[in-house]
Amino acid sequence: MAIKDWPKDEQPREKLLARGPAALSDAELLALFMGTGCKGLDVMENARLLLKEHGPLRLLLDMSAQKLRKLPGLGPARACKLVAALELADRHLRAKLDLGEGMCDPKTAMRYFKQRLRGRPHEVFAVMFLNTRNHMLAFEELFNGTIDAAAVYPREVARRALFHNAAAVIIGHNHPSGSAEPSAADRDITRHLEKALPLVGVRLLDHVVVGEGTPVSMAERGWLEPTLSFRG
Template identity: 70%
Template sequence: MAIKHWPEHDRPREKLVKLGPEALSDSELLALFIGSGCNGLDAVQSARRLLENHGPLRRLMDMDASRLRKLPALGPARACKLVAALELASRHLLADLERGDSICDPGSAGRYFKLRLRARPQEVFAALFMDTRNRTLAYEELFTGTIDTATVYPREVVRRALLHNAAAVIVSHNHPSGRAEPSASDREITSQLFEALGLVGVRLVDHVVVGDGPPVSMAERGWLKRDPFART
């Protein structure tokens, strides 16, 4: 049965308008992009099959347009629309933290870095430079490594902090393997950065590790000084 013949409360578009996007399942949201199904399936059934064969949703959404366009029920036009929608969503969420608002808790920092780094195939070490009120000055990706390591040079982090006249820094790196738990070497470089930045009067506010699931905040774990998000 075509979706237009479904009861109105079951149709994805009408359901979204009435209840909001959070009420829709992954397959229903995806079906809104697909528009129409293929091979005798409606859009929702096609979306479910996509998720079954190429999911879960995170894995499917991490594909680039060149891979998405080859999947059944998508093709070039729909693949490009889907990638563009994801990029718009990311830019919208990032804009809240890039307009000069203060980052006042580990959760905000974790969300920011997860959007930036989660889908990267190599380990990337990045820094968010902030003023005395924890307002963002600049974001930089400082070191890029392999699938499981990236060499970090504290001296370069200090140099970039001074260049931006930063009073505080939050650093982050991703674990492409998916497990966000910090390693012993992650904790060691955090200690080195804390000491090096402290010598020039810059606070290391947090080191966030990004993987699948919630990011891990070393500040929240108590591995940095007490109340690192307090403004000077």
């Protein structure tokens, strides 16, 4: 059955307009983007096939335009539009922070670090530098590691914080293995930075670990000193 023959309130476009994009499944969102299917498949069947064979959604959307263009129902034009749409979403989030939206809670930081670090094949340690009102001054990837480790030097983090005249930082890194659960080494480096950074007048607000699914915030788990929280 073609989508146009579905009950009106179950058609993806009408559902989105009535209930918002969060009400749509991954397949419905993908089908709405694609518009039409390919030979022998309607657009919903095509979307479900793509997710079944190349998903879940995050893995599918992490593909390059060169890979996406070879998938059934996409092709060069749709692949380029899909990659462009994802880049627009990334730039929208970055622009909000660049224009002075403060880091008011761990979830904002978790969303930002996830967009910047997810899908990396090796471990990357990054730092967000903030002013006294928790507005972002800069974001830097300071250390790169292998598949399971990155050497982190507190002195370099402090040096870059002083360079940016930062009052606070949020640190984050990814786990290419997929698990966002912090390791003992992750907690150790957090404790080292928690002690070292205040010596140069810089607060550590959070350490975010990015893997598959929802990132982990050490601040949200209560693993950082309360005096070094998201309070300005």
